[in-house]
Amino acid sequence: MQLIRTIRRYPVITASTAVLAVVLVLQLVGAASVSRWLAISYVGVFIVWTLVGMVRDVLRGHIGLDILAVVAMIATLAVGEYLASLIVVLMLSGGEALEDFAGRRARRDLTALLDRSPRIAHVVRSQSAEPDAVQDRAVDDVAIGDVLLVRPSEIVPVDGILLTSSGTFDESSLTGESMPVSRNAGGEVLSGAINGTRAVRIRATRRSADSQYQQIVALVQDAQDSRAPVVRLADRFAIPFTAISLVLAGTGWALSGDPTRFAEVLVLATPCPLLIAAPVAFLGGLSRAAKTGVIMKSGAVIEQLARARSVAFDKTGTLTAGRPALVDVRPAEGFTADEVLLLAASAEQYSSHVLAEGIRRAAVEQGFDLVATDDAIEVATNGVEAVFDGRRVVVGKPAYITALAPETERAALGPGEAAAYVAIDGRFAGVLVLADDPRPESSRVVEWLRSNGVERITMLTGDALPTAMSIARQVGIEEVHAELLPPEKVHLAAQLRPRPVMMVGDGVNDAPVLAASDIGVAMGAKGATAAGDAADVVILVDSLDKIVDAVSIGQHTLRVALTAIWIGIGLSIGLMIVAMTGVIPAVAGALIQELVDLATILYALRALGGPPSGLTARASHGTPTPVRA
Structure with a gap:
């Protein structure tokens, strides 16, 4: 049964192997002419099929490496090396099986998530x-x-x-x-x-489609289907490698005067190392990232992470723990602290803002029974409005409250403090002061990024400037942009240089800037669905340390992919130079190239491992060298 499944999965390999066997048998029984025409016919059909695919790629704007394989097959047929041409066909079709095998090995942690889905x-x-x-x-x-x-x-199903x-x-x-x-x-x-x-x-x-695990599975499925970096990496090397190969083959022909030499050199220039090694390495990186709690939605993200030169952080819930606690109630004249807290907490029942939870929690802990209403609305990025027994309560940003109550006074805030302003019946009613301390790992993450190739680190936040500056000083960020609306965040992220730019956020209001950045990273452990949908990377663990893991894995994976490509190119060029002397027959060259393919694929699987990616582990193992653009 396994043999039948393999035959059905790889029909071209099966057909190529069968034709090669028949050709060899026909040669042994003396039917050389029949065997030659069988080989020429089969390879000719394969060449036409390959050329049709190449034309389709060119029409899509992609010039690939298949031209080398086509020229090698035509050359071997032209000089009568039809056994070598059959081996080239088998090698190219066998590359699909090698890629599939290595890909299954590389994506095993991704596949494990899919297989466990309840x-x-x-x-x-x-x-x-x-x-x-x-x-x-x-x-x-x-x-x-x-x-x-x-x-x-x-397994818990939902x-x-x-x-x-x-x-x-x-x-x-x-x-x-x-x-x-x-x-x-x-x-x-x-x-x-x-x-x-x-x-x-x-x-x-929640229903199944909205539950945490199913969302992770969907992200993993997207990651598995991504093939973008393969095309980009192969394209960068396609034209130079093709040109060098043709020059070497032509030189061998010119020096020897024997057209067979052209074919002998070119069979060692087949492009499997470029076409297979890169995707295997990227699949390995995606798998390793998933195992550490980092879901990358596409392989293209790995390359962007490795080359990131600017990083922008949201503040609340990203650099800070995201669970601010109420530390003070400052009522305005004519209002009491209990009145302000009760009405504000009742209104915050209808808000998804991170400060709302702290206000509600404080009111409940103090024994207040929150009031319900059918007349409430959240004004995105500004605040919440609600009506209780005819009293209109508005809780939100200072600028928003000032527009309703011009007498609003800005509160003096200490380090790490944030404020929610309250207006009742159009009058400024007071300020609720909350403290949200930085995550203990934030400063370490910022320091690591700065020492590993990131040239610019900034904070983009909708919070007040004093609060933002306080947190920034504590975590080591010097550039701060505060009191931003989502469109302003998007504009600033677009202006950041150098590129690529990575934006890290967690809330619904971060979704636009995450989608607009070169690399959007969502702190998704708390279920920020909109941010997760917009981001390229989702952190499943409530820890900023995973940013280091993501960048480190990206850098290591890109190094492995590039090294695997250079190993393939180096070995191929070296062997082509040797073949120019005529010591490597065409059939032997085609078989040797298979070993080159195998070597590059085995090296590409190193992306599954690599140096420790955590901050603690890195402290004892040294700092990896960042990948430069």
């Missing part, structure tokens, strides 16, 4: 007389609010809230965290996590 959910039937009666249902059919039973060692008193889950496939994590009743359980040793119940909070 497909069945056990839905508890609420109307059943049996308390634990369940109905197996396709994951895509699970609705929000369904109660699911997750048995021991099963995101949900834990109903059982407690549970333990392995989230390594989501976050890279090797140790199981514990959750109590009411805690969030992510799809893709593996349940521990006891059965638990969860209430679905």
Whole structure:
């Protein structure tokens, strides 16, 4: 069965092998003329098929390396080396099998995510007389609010809230965290996590397509389908390598006066090292990144990461932990602190801004019962408005509140503090001061980027300038642009030099600038779907250290890809020079080129490994040399 599957998967290899075997048998029985015409006919059909593909590529604006293979096949046929021409055909078609094998090896960690995707959910039937009666249902059919039973060692099918008193889950496939994590009743359980040793119940909070694991799987699928860097890397070398090969082959012919020499040289110039080694290396880089909790949506991103020269960071939730805590309530004259906090927290129930959670949490912890309303609206990037018992409450940025209440006074903020301004019934009501400290790893990440090829690091944030400057000083960033709206972030990112520019953010308001940057990186551990959709790279772990991992893996992968290409080119040119003397027959040359292919592919698989990518590991192993453009 395995043999049949292989034959069906690679029909050209099967046909080429069969024709070569028949040709050899015909030669042995003395039917040389028949064997020659069989070889010429088969290789001629293959040449035409290749030329049709080349024409299609040219019409798309892509000039590839197949011209060398076509010239080599025509030359070998012209000088009567039809066995060599058959081996060239077999080598080119065999390259597909080599690439497929190496690709499966390189993408194994990506494929593991796809293979583990949950497909069945056990839905508890609420109307059943049996308390634990369940109905197996396709994951895509699970609705929000369904109660699911997750048995021991099963994969959680969709995101949900834990109903059982407690549970333990392995989230390594989501976050890279090797140790199981514990959750109590009411805690969030992510799809893709593996349940521990006891059965638990969860209430679905998202449908399958919107759940964490399925979003990761979708990103992985996109990454697997990407082939962009292969074309770019091959194109850079295609014309020079083709020219050198033809010059060497022509020189060998001219010096020897024997046209056979042209074919003997050219069979050693087939382009498999360029066409196969690069994609294998990039697949290996994508796989290694996925294993560390970094999903790159395309192989092209790896090359961009390796060459990044400018980096822009959002502040809240990116350089900072993103969980600001309320430290002070400063009511304006005519309002009380409790009144301002209660109404502001009630309005913030309808906001997705990161400061809203801290305000709501503080109010609940102080024992306030938040008020509900049907009249609330969030004004993107500015604030939230709500009406409670006829009182209009607005919470947001100072400029937004000042436009409603001109008497608004700017609050004096300390290091690391942020402020939400409040207006009630058109009057300035006060300021809520929150503190959001920098992540402990932020300064280390900034320092590492600066010492590894990044020439310009800046902060682009919508927060107030004093707060932004305070955080920037603590993490080592000197250039700060504050109080920006999303279009202004996009404009500034477009103006940054040198290129490429990497933008790191986490929130919905970062989505435009992430999409517009050369490399958009989303801190996706907290489920910022819009940012994740817009970004080129999604960090699945709530740690800025993964930026270092992403850049380090990109640099290592690009070095491996380029080195593999140069190994192939170097060996091919060296062998062609030797073949110019006539010591390598055409058949032997075609077989030797297969060994060159194998050597470059084996080297390209080094992208799966490489030096440690974490900051701690790097401190003890030295700093890698950045890849220069």
